[in-house]
Amino acid sequence: MQHKAKHEVEGKNCINKFNAVEDALYVIGGRWRLPIIAVLSDGNKRFIEIQRSVKGMSAKVLSHELKELELNGFVTRFLQDEKHVIEYRSTEYSRTLKKVVHALDEWGKNHLIKVRQR
Amino acid sequence: MQHKAKHEVEGKNCINKFNAVEDALYVIGGRWRLPIIAVLSDGNKRFIEIQRSVKGMSAKVLSHELKELELNGFVTRFLQDEKHVIEYRSTEYSRTLKKVVHALDEWGKNHLIKVRQR
Numbered sequence: 001m002q003h004k005a006k007h008e009v010e011g012k013n014c015i016n017k018f019n020a021v022e023d024a025l026y027v028i029g030g031r032w033r034l035p036i037i038a039v040l041s042d043g044n045k046r047f048i049e050i051q052r053s054v055k056g057m058s059a060k061v062l063s064h065e066l067k068e069l070e071l072n073g074f075v076t077r078f079l080q081d082e083k084h085v086i087e088y089r090s091t092e093y094s095r096t097l098k099k100v101v102h103a104l105d106e107w108g109k110n111h112l113i114k115v116r117q118r
Numbered sequence: 119m120q121h122k123a124k125h126e127v128e129g130k131n132c133i134n135k136f137n138a139v140e141d142a143l144y145v146i147g148g149r150w151r152l153p154i155i156a157v158l159s160d161g162n163k164r165f166i167e168i169q170r171s172v173k174g175m176s177a178k179v180l181s182h183e184l185k186e187l188e189l190n191g192f193v194t195r196f197l198q199d200e201k202h203v204i205e206y207r208s209t210e211y212s213r214t215l216k217k218v219v220h221a222l223d224e225w226g227k228n229h230l231i232k233v234r235q236r
Contacts, residue, residue, distance in 0.1 A: 020230065100221040
């Protein structure tokens with residue numbers, strides 16, 4: 001795992017609830033990382049399968065995000081022997097994000113219901 | 119509340135766990151929105167107080183994000199009569215994000231511990 005927490009990079013020592021949220025978003029923020037991690041939590045996938053599951057993401061962006069996720073220890077790339085294809089799988093560490101993904105999932109669903117009611 | 123869920127905008131009807139995570143991130147994603155919401159969950163704040171609490175965010179960005187958060191029903195701007203200053207407060211709807219903020223906070227703290235151990 002190559003990444004550092006944002007406040008570690010900045011040489012600060014403070015941990016409080018706001019900084020921890022910022023730290024988390026520094027590593028897993030952005031529009032695509034958590035959706036990719038959520039998709040892979042459902043099982044190993046090929047590049048094209050991930051792209052199909054996460055709407056609106058170009059191949060170039062997915063390629064970049066997968067490299068970042070691999071570098072940061074959330075995803076591994078491997079040769080699926082039986083199918084002779086490259087697949088991606090989520091790591092043990094990415095499974096520590098389960099609660100975050102679940103909370104976002106739940107909120108997203110309730111938000112959609114709210115939006116539809118209006 | 120003016121925002122729509124991403125899949126609502128795109129005219130799609132599908133709800134599944136990946137889309138809900140994407141929807142959530144479409145509305146509250148990015149580097150600053152959740153940290154701002156987290157800071158305001160701790161009490162009403164002036165512009166400068168929010169800026170001091172969320173490290174690395176310029177006044178221009180904060181101004182833009184606060185407008186977006188206000189437009190989307192997460193934050194309200196009001197005149198604090200006693201102090202004669204403008205303050206921002208989180209809305210009832212932003213408090214529905216409590217679990218998301220808590221999960222990110224918890225993950226961020228554990229991540230920092232992990233990074234420091236290496």
